[in-house]
């Protein structure tokens with residue numbers, strides 16, 4: 001057997017068009033994926049998507065970690081301010097209870113100093129009368145009393161009111177060069193020291209602690225002023241694309257203090273170069289792995305073999321019919337059924353491409369079953385009622401071994417049926433045909449004849465001509481397609497003689513020219529001919545049209561002898577793709 005290397009079959013495009021329109025959209029989409037180049041594209045897309053997804057996951061983890069760290073810094077700042085505030089009130093309560101001597105007297109000052117040394121972080125106590133600071137725990141009685149002025153804020157906590165003076169210089173109060181926030185009610189006041197920020201885990205971060213008056217009003221209590229406002233505008237996840245920075249914003253339980261922190265992405269990355277570099281490398285490896293998996297999956301899912309196995313269905317398998325001429329009368333007496341398979345993208349795949357898959361995967365019986373069923377149904381439906389035709393199928397000799405061929409011709413009544421059936425045994429491997437003799441005879445009794453296909457090439461054996469119950473032989477197209485004067489061309493009459501003398505009919509395949517056709521007409525052993533000179537394989541609708549116009553097909557009993565020039569009346573070019 002030789003693989004078909006045809007550019008196409010006659011009429012298959014135009015006639016098959018309408019039928020396949022529905023499947024076009026799906027097919028063209030499938031085609032995108034089927035194309036090898038696109039498989040690479042899909043692989044790249046999967047790889048990129050995986051990498052981006054990994055970056056997304058990594059980014060989310062990083063942003064949670066940075067967010068946690070920023071919250072930790074915020075909480076530390078808020079906590080310290082809140083603790084100090086509470087301690088301030090406790091201290092003021094203690095002062096009011098314990099320091100009861102005459103205001104700013106030595107005993108009074110002694111009492112203030114003792115409490116200033118409590119381990120509460122507050123070491124500066126002031127005493128003011130009518131808005132004027134008269135003495136402090138550090139400076140004692142002030143020679144020049146200090147007017148404290150209006151408080152920045154009058155707040156209330158658990159029913160008690162207290163005033164706050166933010167960031168007042170402490171020089172005149174015995175703490176030169178320092179500033180502090182003064183908190184207190186009427187009489188005793190305490191100065192809260194500045195609080196330092198804890199170290200960031202992710203590079204250089206900045207922080208601002210604010211005293212929150214209400215949702216819209218707050219007073220900066222240290223750090224980088226304005227940060228709290230920007231943090232409020234940072235989007236979900238606390239990442240601000242405007243300055244590529246992470247932001248965190250938290251408030252304490254009392255709601256009096258809030259804090260905001262910022263960590264620029266660049267400093268986060270530069271603070272963890274190995275971890276981040278390692279994660280990027282890991283993401284790359286995962287993406288390559290997933291891309292490879294996708295590629296392997298696609299290769300096994302979209303390989304031609306996998307596509308064919310999935311698509312070996314009557315819907316995707318098409319039959320084309322190549323007419324066979326009886327040389328004596330010039331009449332079309334038969335057709336060879338040749339199969340074509342439609343790939344997922346709608347392209348036609350020829351037998352030389354899919355037959356190796358059929359043989360490798362043991363699908364020959366499935367193929368035969370589909371082709372015979374489909375051809376019988378198509379011919380039965382389309383052929384004119386009076387037309388008799390010999391229909392030849394290609395069969396692997398292995399298929400004879402199973403009791404499966406005969407049921408495919410159920411209902412076939414030899415002698416009365418207008419369709420006769422021929423099985424052309426294709427010898428693709430060394431196979432002992434004598435082992436299927438019995439089945440050949442059983443089929444013959446059922447009216448199904450057996451021919452040996454592609455005689456003269458491959459595994460054909462002259463002994464088979466004499467020993468097997470065969471009904472005919474198809475001479476390989478290599479003989480008639482060979483150029484004039486070549487060894488093959490010279491062997492053609494000898495091969496015909498050999499087969500004819502064994503008493504078999506011969507179908508000469510591959511008749512491409514009028515000269516060869518005329519030459520064969522003169523040879524009494526050349527019973528039938530098939531080839532492009534007569535017609536290319538074509539779909540059933542084209543076959544019906546062809547049979548009507550073919551010059552040798554006159555009304556029954558009036559068959560016209562056909563000459564090469566008469567045959568050329570048919571416009572074969574119109575039928576060729």
Ligand SMILES: Nc1nc2c(ncn2[C@@H]2O[C@@H]3COP(=O)(O)O[C@H]4[C@@H](O)[C@H](n5cnc6c(=O)[nH]c(N)nc65)O[C@@H]4COP(=O)(O)O[C@H]3[C@H]2O)c(=O)[nH]1
Pocket residue numbers: 001002003004005006322337338339350351352355367368371394395396424426453454477481509510511512530531532533537
């Ligand atoms: N150059 C040239 N070629 C011509 C000419 N006339 C016919 N042909 C081509 O030669 C092949 C003849 O079929 P084959 O020898 O049985 O060879 C067939 C047959 O062995 C096998 N095959 C086709 N359909 C089936 C099938 O349904 N089942 C099985 N098992 N095999 C099949 O595939 C082979 C190739 O089939 P196709 O590609 O259809 O190729 C066909 C046909 O299109 C001509 O004048 N010139």
